[in-house]
Amino acid sequence: MDSRTLPAVLLLLFGLTTAFAQTSAPGQACELKNGTSCEECLKNVTCLWCIKTKSCVTYPVKTILPPHALCPLNDARWGICWMNFQTLIITLAVLGGILIIAFIVCLFCCCKCENFGSKRFEAKMEKQANKTKTKQEERRAEMKQRHDDIRTKYGLRGQNPYSKFA
Template identity: 40%
Template sequence: MSDLSTILLIYIFISDKKRMAFSVLAAAVVLFHFINRADCQITPPRPKPCTAHSTCETCVRNAKCLWCLSNDSCTEYPEVSVLPSPSVCKLSEARWGLCWVNFEALLIAMAVLAGTIILSITVCCCCCCCCKRRRSGPDRDEETLARKREEISQNAEERKVKSKAKHDEIRRKYGLIVDSDHPYSKFEND
């Protein structure tokens, strides 16, 4: 029987008062069980030192190694500086990552790629800003159109009022409308 199944059987037969203490103990046993298994894992073998590589293909597989074509040797990549010093190997003769790409060309390609990315981001940001300005432009046009509509509707309302006043005056003149100002209008309504 395994340790876990034994712990479960004991847990079932214990009273409620003792279950809390037993739960803590069981958790500690399970944790210890998994920690012991983790300690048994095998660590991976250490990689060969760079000087042990004799060909470019085996040398550049390790990211910490640099192959120099001028003296056909594999050396440690200098971790302190980004570029290897000329005393280690010339940039045009250095190979890192791939044997058919020299380090100088790799750096130029990376710089061009980084410049292109930065330029693309800048252009996108500028386009977004311009698009926002363009969107605000039609808003201004809409505001001016709304103002013109409002003026037109006010003018139309004024014309209606003037026209109604003229019509009412004509109706009063010919007696078609009852005038409340007339002194005898009270008696006519009765």
């Protein structure tokens, strides 16, 4: 078996065993644990423990939050017994907000840093172009000076007879 497919197969098997490990009627399994403790109730992930009524009920998946008639959010426990549902929702909302803000800040910083880097690169290239242009102008001036020296040496410094045609 390929080493890349092995984790996928293991994940699929784990998911299937988790799905089949649940009882055939999870709604009834939750209500059967009414006389037990919160820890016993929450062993099944489909159950919700209400401290006010000390009852274990099936989590209402059709509504995202459990209705107040079923159990107030302050008294509802899901997943862990020591944190109420309201605190869990607030904590997850704050963490989600922090992640979104961090993502936006990182995105802004990356774009700004990229622009800063490109500006720095452009400045470097412009400086190099100016340096090359200056050297070229210096060489051109030296060549002109040398040509003028040669013209004076051989007496060609006077009026160019072809200048009137140019």
